[in-house]
Amino acid sequence: KAGVTQTPRYLIKTRGQQVTLSCSPISGHRSVSWYQQTPGQGLQFLFEYFSETQRNKGNFPGRFSGRQFSNSRSEMNVSTLELGDSALYLCASSLGERGEQYFGPGTRLTVT
């Protein structure tokens, strides 16, 4: 089975712009979660989608949003980018509540 894929792998944006990141989960996985990883804050949970519905949301401002499509692919959007949004954004998919999450390689976002 193909693993979790994320596109693009690298992005450079300017403050104030918006960005959309994409994630394709492992085939058959209906749960997709997003995380932000930074050296200072570590891995922080952004949100989780299951069957096109957001089931859970972390403590991030409303500038961070996401959605999931009927084929389980997911996108996250960050509007009005700030320098502090520079991070590695990781997507993970899983089968169910007891299952482990499988992570994609991440999208490295740099905001200048």
Place this chain on the structure above:
Amino acid sequence: AQSVAQPEDQVNVAEGNPLTVKCTYSVSGNPYLFWYVQYPNRGLQFLLKYITGDNLVKGSYGFEAEFNKSQTSFHLKKPSALVSDSALYFCAVKFHSGAGSYQLTFGKGTKLSVIP
């Protein structure tokens, strides 16, 4: 509040020696516990998990972890370290966050360096 602690930012061990990476947790109810490893510029790779049953869990690449309910710990171990084990290790706990949803919370990570 649900939390995971990895008390050591860095662990250094000589190649061939046993290694331990520590993890303690605080969660109400029965926890689902996980270990992940991250190599530079890569995503996280799943190593092993504890859901229920035997307290000693065996995982990928020769790693194992012991669930200790009384000490609320889930330490990662390997009998003989390899240089290729050098990486960033994350402990995580999955807990029920309501409405049928489960959330995965990670520790800060421990950098393991295996010295040749």
